[in-house]
Amino acid sequence: MADAPRRDDWFTSVIGILYFVFGFAQLVAFFHGLQTGFGLGGVASIGIFMLLYLTGSLGSIPMAIVAFYGAWRGWQWPIWGAALFTFPFVILSFAFLGLGGFYSFFNRRRASTVGPAVGSPFMLPRWREWWPRAWGIVLKLPSISGRGPPGRLRQPRAGRW
Numbered sequence: 001m002a003d004a005p006r007r008d009d010w011f012t013s014v015i016g017i018l019y020f021v022f023g024f025a026q027l028v029a030f031f032h033g034l035q036t037g038f039g040l041g042g043v044a045s046i047g048i049f050m051l052l053y054l055t056g057s058l059g060s061i062p063m064a065i066v067a068f069y070g071a072w073r074g075w076q077w078p079i080w081g082a083a084l085f086t087f088p089f090v091i092l093s094f095a096f097l098g099l100g101g102f103y104s105f106f107n108r109r110r111a112s113t114v115g116p117a118v119g120s121p122f123m124l125p126r127w128r129e130w131w132p133r134a135w136g137i138v139l140k141l142p143s144i145s146g147r148g149p150p151g152r153l154r155q156p157r158a159g160r161w
Helices: 008-036 043-054 059-076 079-086 087-107 124-142
Strands: none
Touching: 008 043, 008 059, 008 079, 043 059, 059 079, 059 087, 079 087
């Protein structure tokens, strides 16, 4: 319960609301940028948004560029205001991705020795011996009738099979 926010912690709620409002304003700027720059509206702009949103952090770059254009040319904001409005999410996104990669690179642990003992049943020695024989039987099933390809006599095979 130590991680749960306290009842008097209003700052977290305010930050969450501002994050939502800021993100919604960027979304409106993105749609306005698509309409201003490319003449797209309605279903096409929603489709482009969904496509870019599904690509994750890499999709945030073109979204930020289009939202920047929508704020700069569409809403007539100064260039520095449009940049401060649209690019912080891209910068933070890649910064956190880099920190996550850095953290995972330096926090690698040795592989557990319990893993192979509890691993897949297909790795058991009994299965490894049985599997090639079973697969050989399955492959030979069509030729059990004794008939081979037309025009050829069936020759008896040497060995177990």
